[in-house]
Amino acid sequence: MIFGKIKMIITVLMILGISGAGIYVMKLRADNAILKANQDKLETAITEQNKVLEQQKKDFTAILESNKKLNVLIGTFKKDLEDLDKRFTKKDRDIGKLAISRTEAIERIINKGGVNAARCIELASGAEHTPEELKATLKSEINPECPSLANPGFVEYQ
Amino acid sequence: MNKIIIIALMILMTGCSFGEKRIKIFSVEEPRQKLDYPMPTALQLEELKWIIITSENAQEVFKKLEEAGIDPVLFGLTDKDYQVLARNFAQIRQKLQETNNLLEEYKKYYEPKEKE
Numbered sequence: 001m002i003f004g005k006i007k008m009i010i011t012v013l014m015i016l017g018i019s020g021a022g023i024y025v026m027k028l029r030a031d032n033a034i035l036k037a038n039q040d041k042l043e044t045a046i047t048e049q050n051k052v053l054e055q056q057k058k059d060f061t062a063i064l065e066s067n068k069k070l071n072v073l074i075g076t077f078k079k080d081l082e083d084l085d086k087r088f089t090k091k092d093r094d095i096g097k098l099a100i101s102r103t104e105a106i107e108r109i110i111n112k113g114g115v116n117a118a119r120c121i122e123l124a125s126g127a128e129h130t131p132e133e134l135k136a137t138l139k140s141e142i143n144p145e146c147p148s149l150a151n152p153g154f155v156e157y158q
Numbered sequence: 159m160n161k162i163i164i165i166a167l168m169i170l171m172t173g174c175s176f177g178e179k180r181i182k183i184f185s186v187e188e189p190r191q192k193l194d195y196p197m198p199t200a201l202q203l204e205e206l207k208w209i210i211i212t213s214e215n216a217q218e219v220f221k222k223l224e225e226a227g228i229d230p231v232l233f234g235l236t237d238k239d240y241q242v243l244a245r246n247f248a249q250i251r252q253k254l255q256e257t258n259n260l261l262e263e264y265k266k267y268y269e270p271k272e273k274e
Contacts, residue, residue: 103214
């Protein structure tokens with residue numbers, strides 16, 4: 001009788017143990033599936049983050065290049081204005097006195113300068129360069145009002 | 159028998175909700191439409207003629223104007239004001255160039271032509 005009861009208890013304990021182990025294994029499998037899903041999500045997130053970082057890097061480079069370009073442009077503006085002043089005042093030049101003594105020559109120069117300045121405005125507003133403007137490399141071929149804008153091929157000899 | 163009725167009722171009340179696949183809601187980022195304005199049309203300026211008048215050639219200049227059928231009137235600038243005008247025009251041109259360049263750079267940055 002006692003042996004019978006002990007046998008029953010052992011059997012119940014064994015059944016409980018086996019079912020407990022089974023439940024535990026199932027729980028482990030479920031946890032594993034969750035962990036795997038999380039891992040997948042993390043990997044996707046890392047790939048996306050890398051893409052974002054790469055794009056940010058590209059953007060920074062583009063911004064730096066753009067800033068550099070605009071700074072160079074603003075630098076040429078200052079030089080163009082200085083060159084314009086020089087043309088009027090070079091070697092104590094007085095354009096008024098010159099216009100009195102050499103009226104026709106100065107009139108010709110001023111009209112040519114006006115045409116050149118107008119062309120500079122057209123180019124600044126987005127007009128296409130002519131082949132002559134692009135080819136100009138000599139001082140005699142350039143538009144002296146805005147060489148940096150009108151004649152990209154011209155390099156001033158320092 | 160009662161048990162069977164209870165189970166049948168439960169199935170009836172829950173309907174087909176067991177094993178129902180839920181609709182996944184996900185958002186797809188739709189990029190903003192490009193503005194894509196064309197660049198402004200370039201200017202085409204008309205040519206004008208400067209006439210230099212001094213106390214010596216004034217009569218001759220006005221005579222030539224009359225002969226050409228042009229009203230003998232001129233809008234004048236002193237040599238200093240001419241220099242100011244030239245400088246002002248240079249500054250306007252530079253501002254135009256700067257604005258156009260900025261526009262180009264913005265377009266290049268925010269609306270690149272090639273798809274990445």
